[in-house]
Amino acid sequence: MENKVKIARIQVSLTQQQLAEKIGVTRQTISLIEKGKYNPTLKLCLEICYVVNKTLDEVFWVEKE
Numbered sequence: 001m002e003n004k005v006k007i008a009r010i011q012v013s014l015t016q017q018q019l020a021e022k023i024g025v026t027r028q029t030i031s032l033i034e035k036g037k038y039n040p041t042l043k044l045c046l047e048i049c050y051v052v053n054k055t056l057d058e059v060f061w062v063e064k065e
Contacts, residue, residue: 003060006034008052023047 009019009030016030023044032038033048040048045060052059 003033003036003062005030005048005052005059008048008054008059009034012052014051019048019051022051 009016014022016034017027020027020030024047025044029038029040033040033044045056049056049059
């Protein structure tokens with residue numbers, strides 16, 4: 001899954017560990033999401049968006065090929 005989690009996280013000056021703590025997951029989970037190797041649930045996507053103050057579209061939208 002292509003996403004902009006890392007960009008959004010850096011824009012709000014959070015480390016992977018800090019973001020993980022705020023949403024209740026491990027740093028490894030954040031790393032896998034950023035690499036596109038883990039497909040987060042809608043609930044987890046929303047939690048990430050709330051913390052980085054972005055919409056789902058801004059962070060997780062994938063263009064149809």
